[in-house]
Amino acid sequence: MTTFLTFTIIGVVSGAIFSITAMGLVVTYTTTGVFNFSHGAVAMFCAFSYWQLNQSWGWPSWISLIVVLFIEAPLIAIFVEEAFMKRLFGASVVRSLMVTLGLLLILVGLAQAIWAPEIRSLPEYFSGSSLQLFDVNVTYHQLVVVAVAIAVAVLLRLYFQNFRSGIAMRAVVDDPELLSLAGVSPRRMSRLGWIIGFFLAALAGILISPELSVSGLDVNLLTLLVVNGYAAAILGRLRNLPWTFAGGIILGLAESYAIGYLPGHIPTNLVSQIGLLTPVVFLFVALLLLPSARLRAIGRLTVSTPPKVASLAQSLRGGVAFVIVAWLATLVLSASLIGSVTQGIALGIVGLSLVLLTGYTGQVSLCQLTFMGIGAYTMSQVANGGASWWGLIIGIIICAGVGALIALPALRLQGLYLALATLAFAQAAYYGFFSNISFIPQGGAIKVGRLGIPWVSMSGDKAYLVFTAVAFALAAIGVLAVRRSKWGRRLVALNDSPAAFATLGMNPTVSKMMVFAASAALAGVGGILFAGQSLALSALDVQMFASLEIVLFVTIFGIRTTQGALLGGLAAALLPLASSHLPPWGVGATGIVAGVGIALMANVPDGIVPIPWINRNIRIPYLSTPRSSMNLDTKDLNVVG
């Protein structure tokens, strides 16, 4: 009984922190319409700042608290709103996702640059003081955490129900224009939404940090707090605050009981990961229980003019030209660069899988590198550390199967939920599988061979680069062919208006699942080629944040174009190389560069490749897309007529 009580108390305490996180997410989402993926990153950044003030500089806790909660967090919120978010009102899910993901990478990059790795820990408040509750020791710190969470919940509820500005914050999501006609600036209201959200993120970050006594403050762990937050928020369908609060507590209890009672019932190698895996399981269960969302009825024009789709002849010519350029590159590049370029091209194939999925169909996946890892792992298993065409086929089948399975619970819901589910899956796969030493030996990697064709030796890096380039060209030609096909037109139609799609007698869910499976398979192929370059798959290759980076890079260069996929892949592979030449504070450079690209995203929703002046001035056959004749924004279209 005492054990049970102990776990209950631990669960309620961590649940209280999840609740604060989740309520912050919900406040921002309901008032701005933007789901803030960087919520955990904000918590992380503020917790580190607090450590800096309180531990490193020795400021008293209360001053540090005031500075972080009431000065730093609001200032970051105002800056972020001013710099990026104000342009996102009414933007598509994909676009606003990308921008907050970029913000996540910026914050992670900054934190890595400012705080070099060392073990940092924050003491508990009132450390040492505790009281007895049914034979169980409860520290004052735990009591404070729970009390703060309850106070936050009650105050938020009161504020949104009874205060005029609270009601106005709910009104701004409904109809910002009408709010301005009633005499309120909608911008001010959504800025308030960001401020409250960031404040709560900072609060959660500071409260949870003393609990992380073993590893100390950890950039990744704290950033992942967002996963716990949205798992809890999903119980309130991202809207309802009381349910969100309950969701946080339930998640905390589930995690605590899982840690307490599951060991001994599950494979021992998973035990250490329970804490990270519980929210993922919780999330998927919650997604299954959620009622389906209504189909969006009205199609919307997401960008000015979609990039023109190359004809078969054009794409064949472009493919040949690309392979020739790749071959020429092998003649001039240094040996180390050849390896990275090969990996970049392989990542380009992963990029193509995003073109198919996100560019054409408007679905978001944040776990493409997980599929990449699954593909390579399968190859290693099937071919025993070597490579075979059978391995490729089986890898494709497994990736497609897993992809379909992951997508299924989320697909019947809105796009945002799919993104959440895939991020959760990426986390589960990384902590439960790829970084698990019983699957991939510690510190090392598993061997993966290179695919080859008869009579041609692939052992040379140059030959393998050309081979990978050929694979990319074939994949690009294939993706473009899909886009031109009847099925491709269906996918675009589905993206435009799911309701119209359904009324024409087609099943949106099946179509979405098929394209998700196809995209996962393509990412798997990219993974097999990627691992072939270094003859190994290491867990580091498939980290969650790397998955986010590739999505961002491809988006920055143009997620509807095959060229964007290639450039995005190359950037993801080559930038870390550049950052190794930078001083120590440059470690976060990749993230920061990817993140800064989001400033672009806010203005150039379709990426760099399709920008008209680039096409007008640089006319390479493969790179040419027609210039756009009109620049319309979604906002403008709603109002005509």
Place this chain on the structure above:
Amino acid sequence: MSAQLLTQAPSITMTGVKAAYGRIEVLHGVDLSVPAGSVLALLGPNGAGKSTLLKVLSGRLEETAGEIAIGELTFKHRTAEALARAGVCSIPEGRGIFPNLSVHDNLVMWSYRGESIARVQEVAYQRFPKLKERRRQLAGTLSGGEQQMLAISRALIGDPKVLFLDEISMGLAPLVVAELYELVQQIASGGVTVLLVEQFVSTAISVATDAAIMIHGKIIASGSPEEMGETAKRVYLDGGE
């Protein structure tokens, strides 16, 4: 921003006003004057730019050229919220309500113009007792007529001096339309400059003191309501100038 306030019904003049959505120009140089305290009905076929004109006047869309004068107001940037606080009440096309807020919360939003929340409720519930019955209901679940009543109730609050109405009859039963326009007439008689856009010519000219016809983003004629009603019929049937 200094707080500006209209103290009496102003006259409104537009000279050479142009406006565009992106690169598509919709108003090609509008000249229009609305005398102080009058009720001007703006007539014209679909797509003539009537709603756009109201958008520009209410500060929701910035004009690309031309001059706009609303009484003594001298805003550098006429933002919608500044105009609203100065006494310009604009009921937009469709339903001017927050569908996901309760009736009560909608009324709370109307109080931003400077009246107390209690006063807002008193005025609205007195004029539309039905709203009081439904005050806990989400506004989006009201009937079309009730939604429009809730929207129009904003014009009763804070003593506006200018009223812009954009097709308040849309999709409503004739009886409800008649009731709404009766109210418009009442408000107008209290010293308010009204500019209304209406598809039903006869409804519009029954309350209007002046009228103008708009086609292809320009005002092509203005005069007395009856006269304009005739002209409008002719123009509509001829399909253009």
